[in-house]
Amino acid sequence: MSAALESLLDLLDLERIEQDIFRGTSRSAVVPRVFGGQVAAQALVAAGRTVPEDRGAHSLHAYFLRPGDPGAPIVYSVDRIRDGRSFTTRRVVAVQHGKPIFHLSASFQAHEEGMDHQAVMPSAPDPETLPTAAELLPRHAHRFSDPRIVDRLLEARAAVDLRYVDAPPFATAGEPREPRSQVWFRTNGKLADDPLLHVCMATYVSDMTLLDSVLLAHGRGGWAVGDVVGASLDHAMWFHRPFRADEWLLYDQESPSASGGRGLGQARIWTADGKLAITVIQEGLVRVPRD
Template sequence: MADEHQQIDDATLTRAFVDVLTVERIEENFYRGIATPQGRGRSFGGQVIAQALSAATMTVPDDRPVHSLHGYFMRPGDATQPVLYQVERDRDGGSFTTRRVVAIQHGAPILNLAASFHVAEPGLFHQDEMPEVTPPEDLPTEHALAETMREDLPEMFLKWLATPRPVEMRAEFPRPPFDRTPRPAVQHMWFRTKGNLGDDPKLHRAALAFISDFGLLGTSMMPHGKAFADPDMQFASLDHALWIHDDFRVDEWLLYVMDSPWAGGARGFNRGRIFTRDGRMVANVAQEGLVRNIQRKG
């Protein structure tokens, strides 16, 4: 989210992240999200999902938090340009509210998203247990890991790591390109924002929507040792679904437990469960993406 040669403190990064998650009302049911700061190339899918959710949330009463969203990516976004979001107010029921959002750039839709909001109600309860994992304090950051093996990593990946980001991630298992040994399609990733996000639960849910796109698609490549920086691979998110079960803070450690039960036909299917540090399951995620082998000419 910034030039790789700048040194930016965590508070500044967090303020920029909040700006990315926040949309501006420009007309009834029309909202605008800013471009990626110092962005270039394709937009990050999680950013478009998060801004679309923020636009939908602005049309819903505060006592109805989002509990699910489903989005389809139709065209690559342009990270250098803002995005227009058009919200359709499909239904305001007794306990559920539904919204549809179209994200538009250069006169064409790049994302369709449906979201559902629900008033808080008591109900029957059960959940999966959080797996036993290494605590985040005992895991290296990706930057620290890269410093130990710079000569073995693709230059594109090193440039990506050098760009300051508002979210810190620590993986229990080194993923490609750190380790290309074929392994089961499972990832355990701790994450949190580097700065305080404040107390607005709507902002934390938008932040989770953004971060839920990190690393998920790469899970389907763990058995094959492939990475996003590989020149013979083409990756893109095709759709994204998120179910939010309970409140949480994204500026405190959350565990992202990911697996990929299937890949084939140039697509990979991936699932994720998100837990608080004390073991509460607060979200589930599913995504299918393009994982295409390509042959470079020349």
């Protein structure tokens, strides 16, 4: 296991400070606010720790309310909405400086058999043939608004091996393309067998690239290039089938719409052997800076 992955696992191991109240810290951020995937993953950890072990997360719906302060702890308060015979529902509010910054509702279900069908996995090259972040990012350092961004991005993503199938937005700024993007990802090291851990790790990664397809449609490079101001607004995930976040997962993303200063991204996450594991939808703030 890489040191970066150990650090991320420590970050997700929240401190219980009272019944149904947990406290978390933040890691250094690429931008001056808490990474949205971190808050979502920590909130899901908090919810999961109040749920019976035989129930796995099957969906989450969340809103990002305020930018998080990376220098301050985050308190997660869990509300036990319902404990049914098959389903358990939890609501989590993340608070900093006395104000809510994030709200999550999550549902958990005891395993049961049922009807089973899925879409066909799209084609994608073998992830091992694609450049790593350490190989890709330095090639495009000249495009970034600040050359130090390369090191900050590498540090922020060191726990995850994330590989772009096609050129990312920052590499093709000024060239509009089809609003579609694919990345392969897995953690940089093996994880324990706890299913909640793998779900939370996928939640963490899901906020990294989902709005790329919005940028591609307009030939924008994103915040790193300095031609877009953006932030996550809301986020939803459905966990369909078991998966491991320490094995290759294909994140197939597209954007059906952008309007009103907002862009919508939707995606499916597939296991390497073709199982549809997760569906993700997110809307984000996507503003073009004024001259």
